[in-house]
Amino acid sequence: MNQKTQLTEREKFTALEVNASYVSAPRMSRKHIGLVQLSTDHTLEMDWAKLIGEQAAVFSSRVYYSGDMRPAALDTIATGISKTAQLIATDLPMDVMAFGCTSATMVIGENRVGQLLREGRGDIPTTNPWTAAQAAFKKLGAKKIAIFSPYPSDVNFFLYQQLMKAGFEIVALTSLGIKKDTEITTISKQSMIDALDKMLINSDADLVFMSCTNLRVLDHIELFESMYKRPFVSSNSAMFWHAMALTGTNAHCPGFGRLLNAN
Incomplete structure (x- = not known):
């Protein structure tokens, strides 16, 4: 393609292109x-x-x-x-x-x-999720907290220490001891129920915290609240x-x- 042809194409393009202006719309209200x-x-x-x-x-x-x-x-x-x-x-x-x-x-x-x-x-x-969970406990008037944890003990100790320091009482803590984050997403509903049955028997917990953003518990929260007669808060809901x-x-x-x- 020679230079004359290229210029002709550019001229055709320039004649085709229409310059316009715009006014900015506001950011969506959400x-x-x-x-x-x-x-x-x-x-x-x-x-x-x-x-x-x-x-x-x-x-x-x-x-x-x-x-x-x-x-x-x-x-x-x-x-x-x-x-x-x-x-x-x-x-x-x-x-x-x-x-x-x-x-x-x-x-x-x-x-x-x-x-x-x-x-x-x-x-x-x-x-x-950690700051949010503590705010949620206060919102729901909970002082005595039961915790479903998928973590190993070394991580649970941080959780225990920090909640106690924040003025909450941990009355029960169930650990699954999982050492790889992606395995947490595979925990079944029945496994959660089995652990909760064990943890909450005769428990006076005001609230149950289901810890970890990878835990697939959101869809079960209302069922668990009905079963165990107390609020349930997950990392993702909080x-x-x-x-x-x-x-x-x-x-x-x-x-x-x-x-x-x-x-």
């Missing part, structure tokens, strides 16, 4: 949640898809995690949180930032996780409720337990 998930999480975004409805818009990215449930491995997740948070929806302001790992938050520390989420995002509220609360909005998600039906 609350905007920026979510940092783990690379190993198979459950969180599916649970939140059931809860969101027209209430919020969630924008997420993932931080690398080896899946090793030892505290030292969980602590290394901190090195990627800030960079991952900054990759979420460039130039779109968030109303709240969230980090999706209960155990890593306990190991890294709530305050540090919040600082990492805010880097490059501005001074906005932040949440995580974090969505708390993220919305931090924006000044009451989450309303019928069918997923007392917390998400509360005013």
